Amino acid sequence: MKRIKIFAPATVANLSCGFDVLGCCLDTVGDEMIISLSSEPGVRITKIEGADLPLETKKNVAGVAVEALLKDYEGAIGIEIEIYKKIKAGSGIGSSAASSAGAVWAVNHLLDHPFSAHKLVEFAMEGEKLASGNAHADNVAPALLGGFTLVRSYDPLDVIKLHTPKDLVMTVIHPQIEVKTSDARSVIKQNVTLKQAIHQWGNVGGLVTGLFTEDYELIGRSLEDVIIEPMRSILIPEFKNVKKVAIAKGALGCGISGSGPSIFALSKGMDTAKKVAEAIKEVYTKTGLDFDIHISKINNDGIKIIN
């Protein structure tokens, strides 16, 4: 029975200015999955460790994503999926995306790559739809393509890989409070002023430029969110203080990771990212809340096979 073990990375979506369109892939934070071809047709989740998630295929994000893939694949095959969760559910660093992207990537690999990365994004989005009611691509795209990605358009889907300056390092704090993606979405107003929108797309242009030109200062100046962050940050304890100390310690920028509650800070260089982590840790230790802190380079490859 053909099988592979993969690393399915965590991802940081939105990146302040790029709500629903920008994301990037982490290197040292992620799940492991074992995906096997089976002679018995259908998709089966055979094992989940590290999280209390449904084994039933249609209720599992990896299950529905692989089912979407098989619907486009000629030939009746079977898939068995084992999931070893390390990314906590509801953390805002792409836990569901890692599972759905990882599963379709692995199946595509086992089948000798019948589908493009772009097509895999579409399949994985079915998992996101199950997880949050919204088929967004800003986590599954960076998980599948690696590095920084842009969802230029959702209809038709148009996903583009950007350039990754090599010195960028993410510090992420995950406060262990529950903020459901659906709740985080409900605090967002569906209308914005044109002025805010202009401000935001100026920053999207600036961030993309900064990535391509490796202009770290410009990346920092562009990591600004005048629309979503003011609404969502009220759901995250100590957000303002975390941002303040991160910037004070030299982070280029700091914002909400995806729909939160995780907070990311992007720095130039590992030393700065570590100092930022220390300062954030100090802020959060005082709250008495449980939290995890991750420090990770940007993973330019995305999902990969491991032993």
Added chain:
Amino acid sequence: MKRIKIFAPATVANLSCGFDVLGCCLDTVGDEMIISLSSEPGVRITKIEGADLPLETKKNVAGVAVEALLKDYEGAIGIEIEIYKKIKAGSGIGSSAASSAGAVWAVNHLLDHPFSAHKLVEFAMEGEKLASGNAHADNVAPALLGGFTLVRSYDPLDVIKLHTPKDLVMTVIHPQIEVKTSDARSVIKQNVTLKQAIHQWGNVGGLVTGLFTEDYELIGRSLEDVIIEPMRSILIPEFKNVKKVAIAKGALGCGISGSGPSIFALSKGMDTAKKVAEAIKEVYTKTGLDFDIHISKINNDGIKIIN
């Protein structure tokens, strides 16, 4: 008396998705100006040919822009300005921007460059403020910096030069109807849906990426405006047909230049740009309206000294 003669180029602002932030500089369409240092302090517009514009310094965009510059300059000097307009006022290809940007660029040159290009953008914006009531930078920035430019932020002002793929050619039609910038602004709603805004900033990210990676197809896909164009295009006769034939003839994209009424079509290569011009001409000839058509490469240098 130290004097220079300059070419002050026309510019195309907004570029569909980048309302108020993106613009690019034309190569073969522009005004000429002669700027002289004088021993008599103050700013004087001594001659205007080709347009019925005020000679009074405080009512002339070049005059107020140079006055803004001199306010920041130590030492009492005099400036005399001759303007030979070739860009028609109210055309939507940066007529006022050419005058104000040209004047401050030339004065800075005559004074041995005391000011940065960034600072010159600020001074030239005073001219824009006089012309339209709004100190926008999306025409003066490309006139001063050349190529494609992004206004990442207005407060504080942050203007960035992007990359220009060498095969891009603009076709611009200027229907000779009057659409005042202030009128073109008044049809715009001040609120947009978050969904529209996301669509737009996805395209800004796509266009900037396409410019840096010289991906002409991506540039074309990103030249889309779901917010301003639907509102403003009703002011421009035959807009839909012009866009239709331009795309049919191979243009990458087509939209309103600045606040209109000019329409731009961006193509890969001079041959396509010429075919697009022919097709647009055919559409407009039937209207009985007067019009000009320009075909121009992108001018990567901006304002320049001529003999």
